[in-house]
Amino acid sequence: MQKNKDNFFKDIKSCLTEKQILTSVDDIKIYSSDRSKDFIGNGSLVLFPHSTKEVQSIISLAKKYNIGLLSSGGRTGLSAGATATKNEVIVSLEKMNKIFKFIPEEQSLFCQAGVITQHIQEEALKHNLIYPINFAATGSSHIGGNVATNAGGIKVLRYGNTRDWITSLTVVTGNAEILHLKNALVKDATGYDLSQLFIGSEGSLGIITEVTVKLTSPAKKNISLLLASSSISNLLKVYFQYKNKTNLIAFEFFTKEALKYSLDHSKKNCPISCEHDFYVTAEVDVQNKTDEEVLMQILEESLEKELIVDGTISQNKDQDKLIWDLRENISESIHYRSPHKNDVAVRLSNLEEFIKDLQLLISLLPKNYELIYFGHIGDGNLHINLLKPDGESDESFMAAYKKLDLQIFDLIKKYKGSVSAEHGVGLVKKDYLQFSKTEEEINIMKQIKKIFDPNNILNPGKIF
Numbered sequence: 521m522q523k524n525k526d527n528f529f530k531d532i533k534s535c536l537t538e539k540q541i542l543t544s545v546d547d548i549k550i551y552s553s554d555r556s557k558d559f560i561g562n563g564s565l566v567l568f569p570h571s572t573k574e575v576q577s578i579i580s581l582a583k584k585y586n587i588g589l590l591s592s593g594g595r596t597g598l599s600a601g602a603t604a605t606k607n608e609v610i611v612s613l614e615k616m617n618k619i620f621k622f623i624p625e626e627q628s629l630f631c632q633a634g635v636i637t638q639h640i641q642e643e644a645l646k647h648n649l650i651y652p653i654n655f656a657a658t659g660s661s662h663i664g665g666n667v668a669t670n671a672g673g674i675k676v677l678r679y680g681n682t683r684d685w686i687t688s689l690t691v692v693t694g695n696a697e698i699l700h701l702k703n704a705l706v707k708d709a710t711g712y713d714l715s716q717l718f719i720g721s722e723g724s725l726g727i728i729t730e731v732t733v734k735l736t737s738p739a740k741k742n743i744s745l746l747l748a749s750s751s752i753s754n755l756l757k758v759y760f761q762y763k764n765k766t767n768l769i770a771f772e773f774f775t776k777e778a779l780k781y782s783l784d785h786s787k788k789n790c791p792i793s794c795e796h797d798f799y800v801t802a803e804v805d806v807q808n809k810t811d812e813e814v815l816m817q818i819l820e821e822s823l824e825k826e827l828i829v830d831g832t833i834s835q836n837k838d839q840d841k842l843i844w845d846l847r848e849n850i851s852e853s854i855h856y857r858s859p860h861k862n863d864v865a866v867r868l869s870n871l872e873e874f875i876k877d878l879q880l881l882i883s884l885l886p887k888n889y890e891l892i893y894f895g896h897i898g899d900g901n902l903h904i905n906l907l908k909p910d911g912e913s914d915e916s917f918m919a920a921y922k923k924l925d926l927q928i929f930d931l932i933k934k935y936k937g938s939v940s941a942e943h944g945v946g947l948v949k950k951d952y953l954q955f956s957k958t959e960e961e962i963n964i965m966k967q968i969k970k971i972f973d974p975n976n977i978l979n980p981g982k983i984f
Contacts (some may be wrong), residue, residue, distance in 0.1 A: 522581075523853065524585040524587060525564065525585070525587065526607070526714070527556065527585055528581055528582065528584075528585040529565065529585045529680075531581050531585075532567065532578065532581060535574060535578065535581070536568075536569065536574060536578075536733045537566060537576040538573075538870075539568075540567060540568040540569065540570070540615070541565070541566075541567060541568075542565070542566035542567075542568070543565065543737060544700060544852050546824045547560065547566065547602065548563050548566055548610070549563075550562070550563065550925045551568065551592055551595070551612055551632050552603065552610065553594065553595065553600075553602075553603045553604075554595040554596065554597040554598070554600060554601065554602040554603055554605065554946075555596055555597060555598055555601075555696040555878075556598050556599060556603060556946070556947075557949055558600060558947070559600045559603045559859075559948075560603050560605070560606055561603045561604045561605065561607060562604055562606075562899060563590065563604035563608055563610040564604075564609055565609045565610065566592075566609075566610045566612055566809070566837055567609060567610065567612065568612050568614065568615040569611065569613070569615070569617070569873070570615050570616060570892070571729075572672075572698060572711070572729040572730060574694060575611065575692045575727050575729050576692050576696050576698055578611055579692055579696040579727065579977070580694075581977075582609065582693065582698040582977045583695070583696055583975055585975060586975060586977065587608050587609055587977060587978055588607070588608040588976075588980045589610075589611050589725040589727075589976055589978055589979070590603075590604045590608040590609070590610045590611065590723070590979055591601065591611050591613065591664075591727045591979065592610050592611060592613065592614075592670070592976070593612075593613055593614070593634065593661065593662030593664050593665030593668070594614075594631070594636065594657065594660045594661040594662045594665055596657035596661045596841075596860060597663070597665070597669060597943060597944060597946065598661055598861060598863070598943045598948070599722075599940065599943045599944045599945060599946030599948040599949055600946040600947035600948050601668075601722045601723070601945070601947070601979070601982055602944030602946075602980075603946070603947060604740065604982065605947065606980055606981060607669065608810055608980070609682050611727060611808065612634075612901065613633050613634035613662060613727075613729070614634050614662070614885075615634060616632035616634035616664075616729060616763045617632060617634040617635050617636070617639075618631065618632045618635070619631040619635055619640070619643055620632070622643070622647055623640050623704075623732075624714065625805055626645070626687070626734075626772055627647075627649055627719075627735045627736065627764075628687055628704065628705060628732050628733060628734050629643060629644065629651075629732065630730070630731075630732045631663065631730070631731060631733070632663060632664075632729065632730055632731075633662060633664025633727075633730060633731055633797065634662050634663075634664075634726045634727050635662065635663050636658075636659070636660065636661070636662060636663075636976045637651075637658040637659075637662065637663055637666055637675050638652070638658045638659045638721055639808070640660065640663055641654075641711035642840065643717055644735045644821060646877045647735070648737075648738075649733055649736060649737060649738070650735060650736060650737070650738045651733060651734035652675055652678070652682060652685070652736060653671060653672070653673055653675075653679065653680040653681070653685060653905075654673045654674060654675055654684055655671060655672065655673030655674065655868050655942075656851060663731050663733065664728045664731065665823065666682045666717070666784065667680065667682055667683075667686060667689065667719050667731060667924045668718075668720070668721060668722055668723050668728060668944075669682075669705075669720060669722060669726050669942070669943070669944045670682050670719050671684050671718035671900070672896075672899075672942045673942075674770050674848075674896065675769050675770050675803075676896060676898070676899050676901075677768055677769065677771060677898040677899060678767070678769040678805070679736075679769075679888075679895075679961075680811050681720065682782045683716065683719040683720070685700070685730070685734045685815040686715065686719060686731060686734075686853055687702060687704040687732045687733070687734055687735060688701065688702045688703050688704045688715075688730075688731070688732035689699070689701045689702060689703075689715045689719075689728060689730070689731055689732075690728070690729045690730035690731075691725075691726035691727065691728050691729065692720050692726055692727050692775065692976065693726040694725070694726065694727060694971065694975060694976075694977055694978045695972065695973070695974065696971025699726070700717035700738045701713075701714050701715065701718070702715040702762060704732050704889055705885060709764075712746055717968060717972075719864065720856045720944075720981060722922055722946060722981055722982055723943065723944065723979040723982075724946050724969060724970070724972070724979045724980060724982055725969065725972040725973060726972055726979065727978070728962065737781065739767070739769065739805035739806075739809070740805065740806070741805070741806045742769065742804070742805060742806070742840070743774050743801050743803070743804050743815060744802065744803050744820070744833070744834040744839070744840045745760075745800070745801070745802040745803075745804070745815075745831060745833050745834070745843070746790075746792060746800070746801055746831060746832050746843045747794065747799065747800045747801050747802065747819075747822075747828050747830070747831040748792055748793055748796035748798070748829050748830040748831060749796065749797070749799075749800070749827065749828055749829060749908055750796065750797050750798070750799075750826075750829055750977070751797070751798065752773075752798060752871070752872050752875050752876075754827040754828070755773060755798055755800055755827075755897065756825075756868075756871065756872060756897070757822075757827050758800070758818070758822050758827050758828060759771050759800075759897060759898060759963070760974045761818045761821075761822065761896065761972065762802060762815075762818055763816050765818060766805075766806075766811065766814055766815055766818070767804060767806070767807065767811065768776070768802065768803075768804055768805075768898070769803040769804060769806035770794045770801070770802060770803040770896075770978070771800060771802045771807055771896075771897055771898040772799075772800060772801045772802070772803075772847045772851060772894070772895070772896060772897065773798065773799070773800050773833075773895060773896075773897035774799050774800075774846075774847060774894035774895075775798060775799070775892070775893060775894065775895075776794060776795065776796060776797055776798070776799070777890070777892055778850045778854075778892045778893070778894045779794050779799055779846060780806070781850060781853040781854050781892065782845075782846050782847070782850050783846070784848045784853065785849055785852060785871060786845060786846075786849050786853075786855030788842065788845070789830045789895060790846065791839070791981050792830040792831065792832055792842070793830055795830055796830060798824050799846070801843050801846060801847040802965065803844075807876070808870060814855050815833075816832055816833075819831055819833065820942060823931045823944075839905070840899060840938045844951070847894070850892070850894050851903075851905075854892055854907060856936070857890075857907040857908055858907075858908040859892070859905035859906060859907050859908065860905070860906045860917070860921040860925075860940075861904070861943075862903070862904040862905075862906075862928055863901070863902075863903055863904075863940055863941050863942050863943040864901070864902055864904065864926065864928065864932055864937060864938060864939060864940070864941055865900045865901045865902070865937050865938040866900045866932065866935045866936075866937035866938075867900055867935070867937070868898070868899070870900070870935040870936075870937070871897070871900050873935070874902075874935050874937070875902075877894065877931050877934075878902075878904070878928070878931065879932075881924065881927055881928065885924075886911075886920075888909040889905070889906065889907070889909060889920065890906075890907045890909075891905065892904075892905045892907060893905065897977065899941075900937070900941075901942065904928065905980075906920070906921050906924055917950070925952070928954050929955040930955070932956065933956075937956065937973070938956045939953070939955050939956045940967060942954075945982065945983045945984075946982050946983070947981070948960065950968060950982065950984065951984070952981060953984060962984055965983070965984060966984060
């Protein structure tokens, strides 16, 4: 095996320049892990290709010498999908960061996979358009990584997931074959759409090198709301009112416990009482005065029926920011408590019962444990965080959260949900895939893996 590595290292020097090869142990360590904490990265080398052809050369040599490769983007993931645990050679896409062109006829951008998501958003604004996929890590994540994990975010209700905004992909498979997929066609009924296999594949089938993303016109006027309720059932009733009668963009939910952490972190005051059980930050696209009147009518009727017990509507951009900071600061506000995170989803029709079962699990936790949950109520996605008690050892905390994980995933299986709604499987959820997928589904995925990566050199050991 060492001979193969030595030969790979020798031959790679003929494909890349010295500046494209990182050998410093300390520097390699930085590229060996994503933001997950459960695994220690141990990459052996970092390569920085500049083009699809160079990626092809790297994979071709890796195939020849049976060297595992880990594709690396912004490393913002939470599932250890971008953590090297088998001494893999890391292929960093960060130098492949060119936006090639804006295509006005199609309102799209053609770019390399290493472009930071926020840079795509900024480029879109130059053309009075938006790239609407938005989440906490847009300032550091790469578009290629977004595609590889099918990233979602807070506006999935209106705009969907990343896969809904991809019109073409260039991918290099584990066979070192370059595939140009989808080709930005709106209609194409010529067989299987292979691009959909690579979206969400976590780098296990091929390395994504180029992407074309769709852009869209921004909402004319967005109005934000902060609502409080005494029950999930009532919040869901309000959600359906706004979904059916307005141009709803986002409907984000959190508990009073989560709100208190967010307020303590920001040192801001809440515009409404912070003593209610559940809260929602919502965003509505208002096209005209009638839309605004409907929005107000729903709020007033919800207050009259006590579906909502308190609420406020933003009047300006500063108030918009204040309302949304309450939700968006939650993750950062609990970071110092070293939370163990779960990212699950159930059908909306099962969400209320799932949360009831989750609350029962919470009630059975030892008193020194605290569980904070929040999420995207409109698409059934919850982020569940078990906070580490002060003074608890890492070993004891791990035993506690592994026990809770199994209980939560049993609920996921009961409600036919997903153990990973947004974060991917990687290594963190690998052992729990069976709670979401049948044995038959997993076997089919393994067969697909063998087609595109028969030597198992791309992100080996991830997903299954």
